[in-house]
Amino acid sequence: MSHAGRPAEPDKRTLRRELLAVRNRLPDGDLRETAATLAVRALELPELADARVVAAYVSVGSEPGTLALLDALRARGVQVLLPVLLPDNDLDWGAYAGPDSLAEIRHSGRMALFEPSGERLGPDAVTRADVVLLPGLAVDARGLRLGRGGGSYDRVLARLERAGAHPALVVLLYDAEVVERVPEEPHDRPVHAVVTPSGVQRFG
Template sequence: MSRLREGAERPVEHDGRAAEPDKRTLRRGFLAVRNGLPEDVVRAAADALARHALDLPELADARTVAAYVSVGGEPGTLALLDALRARGVRVLLPALLPDNDLDWGEYTGPGSLARIRHGGKMALFEPAGERLGPAAVTGADVVLLPGLAVDARGMRLGRGGGSYDRVLARLERAGAGPALVVLLYDAEVVDRVPAQAHDRPVHAVVTPSGVRRFTGA
């Protein structure tokens, strides 16, 4: 069993039945494993993930992509962002607002990033230039989503801050229909994660070993 799956094992109830794990427990397990990944593993995963993502037809045809800059043990995204820019794609990156909503700015290269720490949270790399407003994401052809896991239905487990729940709700209200793609490690594609009524499935997951599509999105 892989280390990532060990961190996300289901608890067992006293009668022997598998209990549905809560999101907080799952998040702790996935984050603990990510935090222990060697740097060379993270680098190799980032290169492989970028290669597979760039083969997606949705990204090949995209004019605007909303993405993010990976931090810590997240699957790396910078190589992918630079490759998209080299194709002439407009890349939007999020900036965290005080209420956990996301504003957006354009990525024009590593020099356009600022390292921002929001209170006691992990420092994030955000666009240093003009802010375009939270609604800017509705013009994206593809939205690349961070996450900790995705299940066989395409349901994504996020970090719990609610920022991307707001993004997805904003897209729905605007009638926008971008391709939703989550970037993960291979073992973070699992059988099932807890989902609530407001959760929405993604269209695809890209991992270092390839792409998996979902029909429920």
């Protein structure tokens, strides 16, 4: 069973390289404009309107920007949880208390990440979330997400499943990153919605 997904891996690596190359060519002005637009679009989601706890992440580099959305959610009184990368690639969580509460952490072999500097709430804190915002590079017509390949969010999704938790799973992307098909593995689980600057697309 564990070997079932392996033939897809070279395809995933190629697709990741291509998508990252396009992202890395985006001008700074486009990145700022996209972040503001994504926040507006995402806040229209009924799932976020009703959410008390949202697990999110701080975008880095040319990722679709999340900070405007994090601040808007916090202004609504939502508890925003942000990930803390552990040495084994699993994720702990901490509460977002504004931009000043973030620390720039450089993990070996990776770009620097912005992580919450306050109290650690434990890996199971994510099971309290009403909505989980997942980073990704693409989502296909079935709602399957292509991640960066680190496996951290596969663990998060498995933890949610074990706990019987069913938050709304949402990905923020650029328009061109909603594709026809991404390589699939047996453990892949579709997301509920993707938010792009053009709007929201839902998956059944």
